[in-house]
Amino acid sequence: MSEEKTKEQELQAIIEKIGPLDEKAMEKARARMDILTKPQGSLGRMEDLAVQLAGIHGDFFPVDFRKRVVVMAADHGVTEEGISAYPSEVTAQMAANFTGGGAAINVFSRQGGVEVEVVDVGIRVDNNLPGVKRVRVKAGSDNFRRRPAMSRLEALEALLAGIECAREAAEDGIKVLATGEMGIGNTTASSAVMAALSGYETSLVVGRGAGLDDEKLLHKQKVVAEALDMHKPDPKDPIGVLSLVGGLEIAALTGLILGAASRRIPVVIDGFISGTAALTAVEMCSNARYYLVPSHLSAESGHALLMDYLNLQPYIHMGMRLGEGTGAVLAMHLLEVAARVTLEMATFEDARVSNKEVEKEEEVGSESRGAEQ
């Protein structure tokens, strides 16, 4: 009990550090957007993103920054209920694939120049894989259809493990974080957390995950509905929600988001599981939402609703539903472009100067002036 209190205080201290965006830096970025050589507003949400990045960073965001996706991996006891298309063992096997560099997240990250950190927050079997960060809170969550997924203390430990990853990232000089995950059964846990926190019907938030047929989908909805009925999680107590029907990686991602926000690091949110962690983080601390950057719209059915609820508009529409952080890593490129636009695009004034130089050299007539008219 006392350990629980200490950890809850530790968490609270992080949450209290999460402030609003820097309005001055945002105004400066917005003003810059308006003098760059393009019709005002013509870069659309790329401009909004640049302004958000400035607001997070407290100044124009740098270019050529280090970036990292943190892939939180854990198992789910609720797989006992037959809610997943894949057996639970695949979590460990995919963690090995991540360290081998052969998974989608590795390939996406290689193209994007993004570092991949794999964290075992609770894979069922302790494989002690080389290259995997080991913060095993518990050997997989318990079956939340029968009992709480984890104790409140364990939920806090997973949250703090995520916060610790954000701290390390900041110390490593990482400027942008992305959320990733692996855990057979984790769309089920995410649906339960989303339903508990948002109040949406389970039929709206439970989807096909890695590929369920109609019958199994109905079964999955029933499992989630029954679990919520049994535990009656209090939506005003997000830690309680995580411990009753959540997952270790969902809790760790929630911590990662809070930790990133507390250090003014933008965090790119992947698909449904990551989005659920973002929702949980925002429920714990409403300021956290300013640090969230959307990425792609997942094909998992609850994701669009979740993004709407968080008022995030995903940038990339490719119908992906893989998780691991793949969508978030894709969107890193958009952040890099937004930062570069702010710092490297010529202003109308710059362009007029360079134009005049061209004029002198090339004897261009007066027709070539006048962009600002």
Place this chain on the structure above:
Amino acid sequence: MSEEKTKEQELQAIIEKIGPLDEKAMEKARARMDILTKPQGSLGRMEDLAVQLAGIHGDFFPVDFRKRVVVMAADHGVTEEGISAYPSEVTAQMAANFTGGGAAINVFSRQGGVEVEVVDVGIRVDNNLPGVKRVRVKAGSDNFRRRPAMSRLEALEALLAGIECAREAAEDGIKVLATGEMGIGNTTASSAVMAALSGYETSLVVGRGAGLDDEKLLHKQKVVAEALDMHKPDPKDPIGVLSLVGGLEIAALTGLILGAASRRIPVVIDGFISGTAALTAVEMCSNARYYLVPSHLSAESGHALLMDYLNLQPYIHMGMRLGEGTGAVLAMHLLEVAARVTLEMATFEDARVSNKEVEKEEEVGSESRGAEQ
């Protein structure tokens, strides 16, 4: 007349080279997608893109390829009618900005590792800018509200200039092309071409361009409607449509697309003007559509309709409406990831092998096997 015929034959020879996709290569890519370590189909349209790239290339697409955006620049006589928010001089000024490296397209391309080629196909004033490829068919198109935008011979010359750019790109070892443009007044010409070819009402295809108010928008619609009424372009004669109500850069982009397709080079289509060129290319040669890769959904109002008409679903939704090729260059990253997924992701079999090695080293229990079960 004889010169016109020669050029028409030259164009026809290119069109005849444009074949369908390589079905065998596509099947091979599709089969590979299904054995990679991910739930089948879970990368959504990223998988379709990988399959399309294989079908174009005739085998798995390479990684780390050279890529280029070709920015076709030209002026439009129809600006005399007051249909643009910017004066015509800005075309030349922006071309100078492109060569100076300060425009949005330069910044986007720098982040994406994309080469920028700027082509003067008909800027009004001959600035002979260093770094700009000069194929000045004509010093800007004529005001198509009063007379044809250009002669049929000039339209052919612009088309062939684009084809020539594709040839040079192929010889330079470019593996993917993107379309870009600059031309004050070119959303007006594009709207007219789109309306002529698709039969859509002008009110549906004419948008605000770089930023018209309601009154000017209505005027722009009126100008386009009156021009179509006067010229009555034949939708079955795309060259005729280009010459009557098109633009030099639209014709050149059409040629670039046809040239790319004839050399089995995928071509990423930017926004409204580029989309109009794609439509024109497809009307000239229906096989050309297989080589088109969509990029972003532009905020220019006719673009969604245009993409629908071409059965292209844009991947990136950022509300941009700048042109220059900015959206297309953003999407290059997606192509690179798609190619890399095909070549670099581990198969289930690979992963089992690497898993067994981990087992030996780490004494992992039997629970860690079984991804294919």
